[in-house]
Amino acid sequence: MKKYVGCAGLVLALMSGWVSSDTMKPEDSVEYRQSAFRLMSYQLNVLNPLHRSKAYSDEQFVYRSEMLNHLATLALEGFTEESKVVASRSAPAVWENQADFTERMQAFIATTAELAESAKAGQDKQTRDLFRQTLQSCRACHDRYRLE
Numbered sequence: 135m136k137k138y139v140g141c142a143g144l145v146l147a148l149m150s151g152w153v154s155s156d157t158m159k160p161e162d163s164v165e166y167r168q169s170a171f172r173l174m175s176y177q178l179n180v181l182n183p184l185h186r187s188k189a190y191s192d193e194q195f196v197y198r199s200e201m202l203n204h205l206a207t208l209a210l211e212g213f214t215e216e217s218k219v220v221a222s223r224s225a226p227a228v229w230e231n232q233a234d235f236t237e238r239m240q241a242f243i244a245t246t247a248e249l250a251e252s253a254k255a256g257q258d259k260q261t262r263d264l265f266r267q268t269l270q271s272c273r274a275c276h277d278r279y280r281l282e
Contacts, residue, residue, distance in 0.1 A: 160216040167212025168222070170205045177202040178272075181265065190253050190261040199250035202268075206246055210239045228279045235279055242271045 177198045184195045213236075218229045228235045249264040 158214075158216075160214070160218075160220045163212050163214040163217035164220045164222045167209045167217075170209035170212060174202055174205045174209065177205065178269075185262070185265050188258065188262070190258040190265075191256045195261075196250060196253045199246060199253050203243060203246035203250055206239065206243045210236070210243070213239075223281045225279050225281050231279075235275075238271070238275050238279075242268070242275070245271060 181195060181198045181202070184190070184192055184198075189195055213224075213228065213232075218224075245264060245268055249261060249268055252261040252264055
């Protein structure tokens with residue numbers, strides 16, 4: 135399973151240059167970011183039970199935190215100006231408040247990077263707090279910028 139998710143992350147990473155291509159259709163940008171978000175959800179679904187069992191130094195917790203960080207970076211790339219006309223789960227507020235949205239995504243990226251480093255260093259209390267902050271960040275952004 136670890137290889138599958140790693141391969142999926144690699145495919146998205148390789149596609150990241152493709153996202154900024156001049157020949158890309160707006161629908162491709164939406165599909166790209168939605169794929170990244172689906173993979174982020176998968177990472178969180180693995181991290182949650184580890185969090186509940188307080189296994190912050192577990193190899194899986196470290197790995198999934200790193201993947202979450204990389205995927206968040208890729209998801210942000212998919213919010214191209216051209217893609218705002220495509221129907222998706224992104225609320226119009228994403229485009230109306232793009233600076234705030236981008237700032238929130240960048241803060242999420244920074245938090246998940248800290249989460250991975252903290253887990254790697256075996257700092258359980260800090261890792262727990264950063265994981266909670268990560269989840270709160272998800273909820274706050276979804277409440278404001280995601281359609282149900």
